[in-house]
Amino acid sequence: MKKSIGIDLGTTNSVVAFKDTSLKILRNKENEELTRSCVGIRNNDILVGRTAYQLIERDPVNTIVSVKRLMGGAINDEMVQDMILSPYYKYGIKALQGGTDDSVAVILGGKEYTPEQISAEILKKLKSDAEERLDCEVTDAVITVPAYFTEKQKNATKVAANLAGLKVKKLLAEPTAAAIAYGVDNMRPGETKTVLIYDFGGGTFDLSILNIADGQYIEAGTGGDRWLGGDDIDRKLQEIIIDKVKEQNGISDLQILIDRLPVRKKYLFEGQMKLKSKEAKIQLSSSRNAPVIIDGILEDENGDIIDIDVNITREEFEAGISPLIERSIDLIDELLKEVGYDMNIIDNILLVGGTSCIPMVKRRLIEKFGTGKVKMSENPMLVVAEGAAILAHHLGQEYEKLENTQPVIAGISYSTNHNYFIELKEGFDRIIEKQMPLPLNIIRSYKTTMDKQKIVKVSIQADVEYGKKETQTMGFFTIDDDLPLGSEVVFDIALGIDEIFEVKACLKNNPSGKKSIVLGRGNKDSKALEFISVSLEKILGKDYSEIQRASFFTAVQKEIERINGMQIGRIAPERWEQISSNIFSAFEQAEKAADEVDEKKLAVLFAQILLSEYRDLVGMENSRTMQKLLDEIYENDPLKKIHATHKLKKLTDEFSILILLFTLKIASEHAAKTDPDDADKLLQMHDRIVRYFRQGRGRDGEDLLNEALDLRDKYDYNDIITRSIHVSKKVIYDRY
Numbered sequence: 001m002k003k004s005i006g007i008d009l010g011t012t013n014s015v016v017a018f019k020d021t022s023l024k025i026l027r028n029k030e031n032e033e034l035t036r037s038c039v040g041i042r043n044n045d046i047l048v049g050r051t052a053y054q055l056i057e058r059d060p061v062n063t064i065v066s067v068k069r070l071m072g073g074a075i076n077d078e079m080v081q082d083m084i085l086s087p088y089y090k091y092g093i094k095a096l097q098g099g100t101d102d103s104v105a106v107i108l109g110g111k112e113y114t115p116e117q118i119s120a121e122i123l124k125k126l127k128s129d130a131e132e133r134l135d136c137e138v139t140d141a142v143i144t145v146p147a148y149f150t151e152k153q154k155n156a157t158k159v160a161a162n163l164a165g166l167k168v169k170k171l172l173a174e175p176t177a178a179a180i181a182y183g184v185d186n187m188r189p190g191e192t193k194t195v196l197i198y199d200f201g202g203g204t205f206d207l208s209i210l211n212i213a214d215g216q217y218i219e220a221g222t223g224g225d226r227w228l229g230g231d232d233i234d235r236k237l238q239e240i241i242i243d244k245v246k247e248q249n250g251i252s253d254l255q256i257l258i259d260r261l262p263v264r265k266k267y268l269f270e271g272q273m274k275l276k277s278k279e280a281k282i283q284l285s286s287s288r289n290a291p292v293i294i295d296g297i298l299e300d301e302n303g304d305i306i307d308i309d310v311n312i313t314r315e316e317f318e319a320g321i322s323p324l325i326e327r328s329i330d331l332i333d334e335l336l337k338e339v340g341y342d343m344n345i346i347d348n349i350l351l352v353g354g355t356s357c358i359p360m361v362k363r364r365l366i367e368k369f370g371t372g373k374v375k376m377s378e379n380p381m382l383v384v385a386e387g388a389a390i391l392a393h394h395l396g397q398e399y400e401k402l403e404n405t406q407p408v409i410a411g412i413s414y415s416t417n418h419n420y421f422i423e424l425k426e427g428f429d430r431i432i433e434k435q436m437p438l439p440l441n442i443i444r445s446y447k448t449t450m451d452k453q454k455i456v457k458v459s460i461q462a463d464v465e466y467g468k469k470e471t472q473t474m475g476f477f478t479i480d481d482d483l484p485l486g487s488e489v490v491f492d493i494a495l496g497i498d499e500i501f502e503v504k505a506c507l508k509n510n511p512s513g514k515k516s517i518v519l520g521r522g523n524k525d526s527k528a529l530e531f532i533s534v535s536l537e538k539i540l541g542k543d544y545s546e547i548q549r550a551s552f553f554t555a556v557q558k559e560i561e562r563i564n565g566m567q568i569g570r571i572a573p574e575r576w577e578q579i580s581s582n583i584f585s586a587f588e589q590a591e592k593a594a595d596e597v598d599e600k601k602l603a604v605l606f607a608q609i610l611l612s613e614y615r616d617l618v619g620m621e622n623s624r625t626m627q628k629l630l631d632e633i634y635e636n637d638p639l640k641k642i643h644a645t646h647k648l649k650k651l652t653d654e655f656s657i658l659i660l661l662f663t664l665k666i667a668s669e670h671a672a673k674t675d676p677d678d679a680d681k682l683l684q685m686h687d688r689i690v691r692y693f694r695q696g697r698g699r700d701g702e703d704l705l706n707e708a709l710d711l712r713d714k715y716d717y718n719d720i721i722t723r724s725i726h727v728s729k730k731v732i733y734d735r736y
């Protein structure tokens with residue numbers, strides 16, 4: 001029988017738990033409750049867990065630790081840059097080749113891997129170990145994530161699970177998972193409590209306030225810092241050790257001596273420093289001092305061995321880490337203020353995570369909030385996985401609610417973790433405030449920013465860290481009609497309990513025409529959508545003519561409509577790559593369309609085409625105006641020529657769709673050499689479109705034109721506008 005498990009996918013360690021008739025932690029193949037969240041490579045074999053971590057002394061460059069900090073992150077994030085520059089992380093961190101502008105890759109064995117791929121290796125081991133313990137296949141999992149994880153980070157976790165062969169039943173906030181386990185063990189039927197979960201793990205710090213009653217878990221608010229954790233404590237302790245070594249041996253710059261070591265010795269020394277400092281940290285939780293001894297590795301300028309033998313006191317340790325602990329307490333105050341709670345409302349502060357075991361943490365919390373409130377979980381490093389397993393059991397097919405018993409979980413209500421904004425031309429519009437209950441739905445109306453706008457970008461931002469806004473997802477809405485500037489587009493924005501967005505849009509005057517918008521969730525899709533965005537911004541620049549823009553917009557609009565017609569989860573990565581390639585080709589074609597002809601001369605050319613081919617569609621008044629402006633251009637008055645050309649360009653821009661229509665004729669000439677049937681078809685389509693326009697059936701004409709442009713593109717469209725120019729410019733430019 002297939003089973004569902006709970007997984008605490010941690011920064012430093014990961015844990016798997018399972019519940020049926022009882023709740024239990026599933027030990028790994030090494031018979032350990034904790035699996036190191038570490039991936040390494042040896043002889044081209046991927047290693048995970050303790051065997052990978054043991055490589056850190058010999059090959060730290062090929063040992064990936066703390067990858068969770070990079071999940072869904074951006075290469076330009078301040079903290080990611082700190083990781084790149086930090087001597088603590090030896091492996092390569094760089095921009096992902098072929099990814100979005102801000103996506104991240106790590107280097108393992110000389111190859112690029114995404115953080116999702118590395119996390120997938122960890123999840124594969126957890127899945128395999130669980131299957132061995134349960135003696136059956138594991139297909140589903142509830143996986144915990146930090147409470148403040150953004151949509152990008154949550155999606156990255158789902159991608160990793162999918163790569164590992166796991167279906168995610170639910171992404172559960174780590175503090176909520178801890179509260180579920182806590183509620184099961186510590187509450188009676190009918191009892192209500194408000195608890196604050198203080199989850200100080202190896203790589204992240206999480207806070208959550210929950211109201212618990214009769215199996216209902218209601219999030220009142222969440223907070224935390226993904227860049228605060230036990231890793232930071234370890235680095236601070238290493239700094240203390242190094243300062244002591246420098247003082248004890250009269251060394252001004254220990255790093256110079258470390259850098260002078262042969263590579264193997266350097267890696268060995270730094271690996272020993274990590275291991276010994278971590279051992280000292282654990283010892284200082286139960287003792288007043290801890291020795292740190294590293295013999296026979298470090299050398300002075302003369303090559304003489306410097307044996308390290310220093311003693312770290314708890315007082316020194318606590319003085320060094322005090323700013324980090326105080327930061328965590330300040331975050332509690334910030335969260336209470338955000339949700340409007342007084343500390344008197346909080347019944348208990350439940351300590352979770354390995355870093356919470358440091359005595360100073362509990363002592364400072366008691367000093368600030370009182371002895372009676374602070375409680376340490378019986379299993380601070382296991383409780384998150386236990387809560388995930390309880391929910392996995394509750395959501396699983398094997399779960400049966402027994403009569404006359406109190407349900408373990410009656411329901412979970414969630415709240416938003418961030419402020420969310422829609423990016424507008426003039427700034428940002430906040431659409432969702434932090435700590436709002438989920439799920440939620442909002443309606444917003446925005447105005448188009450140009451005449452006949454065909455494409456509207458939807459970019460959702462979040463103030464992820466320190467008030468800095470970061471793009472979470474984007475997509476596009478297409479408009480079929482030719483609307484004036486300032487026309488209203490209505491957006492229906494839904495945010496689910498997993499804090500995942502869904503967006504639909506319609507014109508205000510056509511609510512029945514509501515369309516779903518596919519939003520980017522990962523690397524390939526986000527890259528394609530980002531490329532569309534950048535290309536649109538570029539084509540709207542002053543270097544491009546209206547005919548070039550019309551050509552590009554037509555191609556891109558068709559791509560967007562195809563995208564929005566598919567379900568995001570069913571679009572293969574190769575399809576996204578093809579979309580990017582199509583957009584690139586469309587842009588390339590638009591760039592070549594001008595044939596290096598001055599836009600002023602193009603205005604003259606287009607006016608001649610419009611007057612000779614489509615005078616009735618242009619209209620009598622516009623035709624007279626065009627002819628009058630052409631006559632002024634042919635006069636010898638330079639000033640009059642400049643003004644007339646400017647007016648003519650503005651007027652011909654209004655009929656760019658007819659210029660596109662004219663390219664069908666040119667394409668037909670080109671097709672006649674290789675496929676007469678297509679040549680005839682293009683001419684027939686051209687004539688039908690003209691009839692539609694004359695009959696006032698503009699929508700039918702545009703639909704047929706879109707179909708005709710697909711056929712036209714078979715015949716070296718790069719050359720079509722150029723050929724159209726050459727057709728008429730000899731006659732026109734002689735006069736010009």
